[in-house]
Amino acid sequence: MPHVPHVPRPRVPGIDGRSLRWESHNAERREQVLAAAVELLEEQPPGAEIHVQQIAERAGLARTVVYRLFNSRADLQRAVQLRVVEMIRGVLEVNFELTGSADEIIRGIVGSYVDWVAEHPQLHDMAERELGDGEPGELERAIDVLGKELSELLQAGAALLDNDLDDTLIAMLDLLVVGLIGQVRGAVNQWVRRPDRTPSARTLTGLLSRWIWYQIDGQARELGVVVDPTRPIEQARV
Template sequence: MAQRQDGRQSRWTQHNAERRLRILDAATAVIEAGPPGEEFHVQQIAEQAGLNRTAVYRHFDDRADLDRAIRAHVLDGLTATLLPAVNLDGTVNEIIRRIVSTYVDWVVEHRALHAFAVHEVSGPAEQGADQIAAALAELLQTVIVVLGADLDDDERALVDPLAHGLVGAVFGAVRRWVSLEPRRPDADRVSELLAHSVWSLLDGHARRIGLHLDPDRPIVELLPAAE
């Protein structure tokens, strides 16, 4: 009897999770159908999901809880898009440009979702930035170790805050840029300028600790040379 109840509970939990995801997917579709910043209603989400309004609220405490869940869902999608770009393939310049342009291109393609997701910089937006910054910090720490850079304890401890600062600066710059009307320069130029800014900061730190990296050489060539 207990096993039957456990199976029933498991199916019910899965059903609720699938219904919740269906609602969140419907919400993103509603947001993307309108211009950035346009107000939307729960009834629109319900209709998009093929449910009634009451059914939507069975899965969320209130409108604020629903909005938080939508923001988290949108930022999960951004994170899933951005994290694969955070790797050591290519030259230093290519790595930086790939990460920055992946984010810029996503924002341009999903302007309404981005506007809604970052409307509140705390909560899901902050958590999403933290995930990406943590991946970047891990990447920087890997490079530092393999290059054999001579860092003291304080400098090593600063790698994580530095990564968060870089991510925050890029996110903030893109957030401001995408809100401008007319929006200039174009996305490619923004990616280029931001990537150059990131490299300038990293290069400054690298030179201070005695590392002189050629940004146009593949990382796979730089790392063995430093061993």
């Protein structure tokens, strides 16, 4: 048998095993830092600043390590804000289903937001902060996505009521959703800053839910559609 010379396998550029392990280790430490920052925020009054040294100590890391994991203090703040926004989205999105009546759907979405803010005012304050780096805050980015998802939910509801919306009506619906989100956000921002938190979270949820329904109902009636908000959505057309 002829001798076949050994030809070394060419080295493929890319990430080797050691780099992957180091990347995984850094990802774990980033999670430690973000969890520590969220814990510290929960312990402070709304609006209070937390320092990198405090976060590092809570995470069990040196401050220099934190600065290696994040490009700057602004980068760390944005990462913390994104973590908080992900928490809010997680609470809201479980209610983005056309199950039950219009009243139940609206109250489910609004109530989950109001209750979360009432329980986490410090984190809500962080989500609302401007980061001062010239870029939109993570909450603003999330609201854009949230608006599209809510518009799609309303479009699906209209389809269940045998109303397929054309492009003009969808564009109008998108603006309505933007207004509804702004209304809820503005009202909750003012409410959570009140020392006595009046009215109660439950009452606020009821008020906001009714105001939202009045606007949706008014727009539907302009299109000749009358809906009973207390009946299951697929059976709600009067």
